[in-house]
Amino acid sequence: MKTLTLNVKGMTCGHCKSAVNGALAELEGIDNVEVNLETGKVDVSFDETKVDETKMKEAIEEQGYDVA
Amino acid sequence: MKTLTLNVKGMTCGHCKSAVNGALAELEGIDNVEVNLETGKVDVSFDETKVDETKMKEAIEEQGYDVA
Numbered sequence: 001m002k003t004l005t006l007n008v009k010g011m012t013c014g015h016c017k018s019a020v021n022g023a024l025a026e027l028e029g030i031d032n033v034e035v036n037l038e039t040g041k042v043d044v045s046f047d048e049t050k051v052d053e054t055k056m057k058e059a060i061e062e063q064g065y066d067v068a
Numbered sequence: 069m070k071t072l073t074l075n076v077k078g079m080t081c082g083h084c085k086s087a088v089n090g091a092l093a094e095l096e097g098i099d100n101v102e103v104n105l106e107t108g109k110v111d112v113s114f115d116e117t118k119v120d121e122t123k124m125k126e127a128i129e130e131q132g133y134d135v136a
Contacts, residue, residue: 013084014132
């Protein structure tokens, strides 16, 4: 299991938090997601044999947020 | 059919707009809802024999927003 922190821009409320959380949680290989609305930081633990940062970024961007 | 404008506080994003729109649209007697995210103004046209401002405020507050 590996961890990384994504910097997500544009999350403003609890719905945004849920949208990002849900989009990541749906990916295969994601173990845990922690979204911090105030800082925009999203901590993810994942199985690096099943998912990578590119896929996570795509999932978040599909929800309408930018990943720095 | 009657119209009124509610001033809703705390809507920050498209999800918030959808939440308020959806909560009002579910009420019986609501004809049309227009949510302006920037101003917080929500224009509603409704059948005053079926729904009133109190019910609308309650529906919005249940979603976690304040109505001024």
